[in-house]
Amino acid sequence: MPTETPEASLTSGPHEPSLDEQIAAYQREFGDLDPQVEKVVSALGRLNRRMNVAYGRQVADLGISNTEWEVLKTLVLSGSPYRMGPGELAKRLGLTPAAMTHRIDRMAGEGLVTRDRDENNRVRVIVELTDEGRAKWLEAMRMATNFEEDLLQDLSGDERAVLGELLIRVLRRVEHDQPDAGGRLTDLD
Amino acid sequence: MPTETPEASLTSGPHEPSLDEQIAAYQREFGDLDPQVEKVVSALGRLNRRMNVAYGRQVADLGISNTEWEVLKTLVLSGSPYRMGPGELAKRLGLTPAAMTHRIDRMAGEGLVTRDRDENNRVRVIVELTDEGRAKWLEAMRMATNFEEDLLQDLSGDERAVLGELLIRVLRRVEHDQPDAGGRLTDLD
DNA sequence: GGATTGAACTTTAGTGTTGAAGTCTTCAGG
DNA sequence: CCTGAAGACTTCAACACTAAAGTTCAATCC
Secondary structure (H helix, E strand, O other): OOOOOHHHHHHHOOOOOOHHHHHHHHHHHOOOOOHHHHHHHHHHHHHHHHHHHHHHHHHHHOOOOHHHHHHHHHHHHOOOOOEEOHHHHHHHHOOOHHHHHHHHHHHHHOOOEEEEEOOOOOOOEEEEEOHHHHHHHHHHHHHHHHHHHHHOOOOOHHHHHHHHHHHHHHHHHHHHHOOOOOOOOOOOO | OOOOOHHHHHHHOOOOOOHHHHHHHHHHHOOOOOHHHHHHHHHHHHHHHHHHHHHHHHHHHOOOOHHHHHHHHHHHHOOOOOEEOHHHHHHHHOOOHHHHHHHHHHHHHOOOEEEEEOOOOOOOEEEEEOHHHHHHHHHHHHHHHHHHHHHOOOOOHHHHHHHHHHHHHHHHHHHHHOOOOOOOOOOOO
């Protein structure tokens, strides 16, 4: 057995703290906070993390990455004929134009989208969803909705409605203070 | 004026779709979904994105990145004496050990943490929060709690309680299906 | 109508992340 | 002991992203 020093518990307990433990720890380390607020915020954070992991795993089975799926979604939501310029795409996805260029390169290489110059204005580029891209989106969408339905399974119809309403009210507050992309929507970091 | 071709609306309307528009677009493109579920999920997604942006901006003012803040949080939550091994840190943060090594390098260079070999087991490394690191965490925490308080300002005490409860029930469902880190917690992508 | 401004995208340099291979230490067996 | 195996971290190569500089085409000014 490895020399069990007192501090050896450093790596011993993988024991990821439960939400309650986490909140208790915050109370301990930073007394000055409202447990009710912390509960909501911590739950939101964890939930989103888990959801991202879940989505990532699912779309990986389709041979695409989470980031590629984001692009497919954005194109589909723009409606037929599923075209958009790299600049607009970048803005919606919170990426720099440079990153968008590379992402489109990859996706075009995989046949998910096409990239062409606009004949009427040769500075512009048109990214268009291919049939294959749309098919991938559809498959991903089916998986996602199954997962989402399952996610909310423990909630009654009324509860779902209430949850939706409350979230939207909170969302309105951020979107108001932080109207769209004041600058870049630089996610994480 | 640039030649306004019919498709020129490609880049014309930065018009980021509202939540309602987004949900309507999903209905249009993929009839087979429950609007109530979609409302909750879409709101969650947007909310988290906005929150990440907000946190990122705030801690940037303190001269640290969002990712560094994550490390500080994890160390503080572990409780005094705020020590942890890189491996455990990586697991909690959903990073590979390799990334953790570099992150610790940087943070040690900035004086936020120290990195030392465990005297009792020289394979192990101990990352410990410095006073400066703890001070940064404290500042960040103050900003964060202000923001979070503001975020929920439009909700009554009861509503906050309900929201927290509902989120926790949803969370329980994911954490049950996806118990902790089955493998790596590869966020996004 | 030729130069200037401006818009939309691409290229380049630098940083952070992953996955795989490598190093060093400790533990267990002969 | 001395060897082999396992664990904990680090190094390396490849990839994705950002910020800033560069390129190309279109519109406007004189």
